[in-house]
Amino acid sequence: MMNNTKIPKRIASAIINSLKGGVVPRIGLPYITVGRDAEINALLHDIDIIADGGAAFRFIVGRYGSGKSFLLQTIRNYVMDRNFVVADADLSPERRLQGNKGQGLATYKELLQNMSTKTRPEGGALSLILDRWISNVQTETALENGLSGDDPKLGALVERKILIIVGALGEMVHGFDFSKLLIVYYRALINDDEEAKGRVIKWFRGEYATKSEAKNELGINIIITDDNWYEYIKLFAAFLKKAGYCGLLILIDELVNIYKIPNIITRQYNYEKILTMYNDTLQGKAKYLGIIMSGTPQCIEDSRRGLYSYEALRSRLVEGRFGRNEVKDMLAPVIKLSPLTYEEMLVLIEKLADIHAQLFDYSGTLSEEELVAFIKIEFSRIGSDVNITPREVIRDFIELLNIVYQNPKIKIEKLLASDEFKFSSTQNSDDGEFAEFDI
Helix, strand or coil, X not given: CXXXXXXXXXXXXXXHHHHHHCCCCCCCHHHCCCCCHHHHHHHHHHHHXXXXXXXXXXXXXXXXXXXXXXXXXXXXXXXXXXXXXXXXXXXXXXXXXXXXXXXXXXXXXHHHHCCEECCECCCCCHHHHHHHHHHHHHHHHHHHHXXXXXXXXXXXXXXXXXXXXXXXXXXXXXXXXXXXXXXXXXXXXXXXXXXXXXXXXXXXXXXXXXXXXXXXXXXXXXXCCCCCHHHHHHHHHHHHHHCCXXXXXXXXXXXXXHHCCCCHHHHHHHHHHHHHHHHHHHHCCCCCEXXXXXXXXXXXXXXXXXXXXXXXHHHHHCCCCCXXXXXXXXCCCEEECCCCCHHHHHHHHHHHHHHHHHHCCCCCCCCHHHHHHHHHHHCCCCCHHHHCCHHHHHHHHHHHHHHHHHCCCCCHHHHHHCHHHHHHHHHCCCCCCCCCCCC
C-alpha cells in the first residue's frame, strides 16, 4: 500500500543509494522515519531544556544496525529546524576525546568542520554564523540610534555593542581571549580584510600548532589543544545563544573506538573526559549545550573495558531496579534502542518500495501480500526477535527491488520462496562485532 508522496529525485536517489551502501542519508530522513517516537520525544524534551538555558547529556545504545546513527541524524534535522547549531563527529583511532598525539583536538576539528545550521546543513557554517551575527548587530544598532547603514558613526557604536554582548563570555574559562577574537573578526569584516578573517577562523578551528604562531598573527597567547578543546565547545554554546541561535547540539558517534583502545590508562583518560562533560551538563556548568553520544551495548556495559569499567560513570549511568525492556525510563541518561516491530518494519519497506518506484519511474510491482511475505522471511531467522536490525532488512529489500526492477519477468513469489533467498537472508543476520556502518 503506497503512500504516493512525491519525492524529488535527488532526494530519492540519496535515500536509496545511501541505504544500499550501508550509511544514513543526510537528507530525506522524514520520508523513511518509522517508530522511535518515544526516543525522539525524549530527546526533543532535552532540546526544550537546552533552549531555556540548560544543558543535557544522553547516551544512545544499540547493537550495530539497530538505528543509532539514523536516530542521531533524525534529531540533527529536527533541531536545525528549531534554530539550533549542530556539530557532529564520528570517533576513530585518530579521533578521541583525549589523547597525547592530538586525537582530542582532531575530534574538535571535526566538530567545527561539521558545524551546521538550517541554512548550511552540509557543515562549514562557522563563517556564516559569525557574518550573520555581525550583520544583525549592525542592523539593530543602526535602528536603535536612527542611523543609516553607511553612517560613519555606526562603526564605533557597533563595536561598543559587540563588546557588551561578548563581555559576559569573559567570565568563562578562556572567555576573554574568545571575546577578543570576535572583536578582531568584526574589525576584519568591516575593513574587508579577508586574511585577518581567515586567521580568526583558523584559530577557532584549532589549526594553530604553536602559541607563538597565534601570538604573532593574532595577539592571542593561547591555542586550542587536546586538554582544553571542550572548554571552547562550552564557549561556542554560550556565544551562539547571543548570536541569535537557540543553542548548540553536539553529536558524537562510534564510542566503540574508545572501547577498542588497548591501553587501559588512555581509555580511562577518555572516560574521565566523558565524566567531566556529563557532570558539567548536570551541574549547570554548561548552558545552551546538548551532548549525545552513541555506542553498542558492549562498549557501554562491559565492566572490563567499556564505559562501565570507569566506576564514576557506571554509578551514574547504570539502570535502576525498575527498568524493563517493555517499561523504559526515557528520562534516564542512557536510552537503549529496542528492535523495530514487525509492523514498523512493514511500514518501512512500504516506504522504500514507493521511493524506489519514484526514483526509477515505474509503478510499484510488489503487492502488500508480497511485502508481508518478505517480512515473514526476514523474521523467520533464528534469533530475529532480538537480533534483527533495520540495516539487514533494508539491505535485503533494496537488493530485491533492484532485481525485480531489472528483471520484470521474474516471479516475485518464486524469488521469495527460493532456498537461495532464504539462505542469503539467514547469512546476513550476523554483522560481526565491529561492523563498519550503523543505520
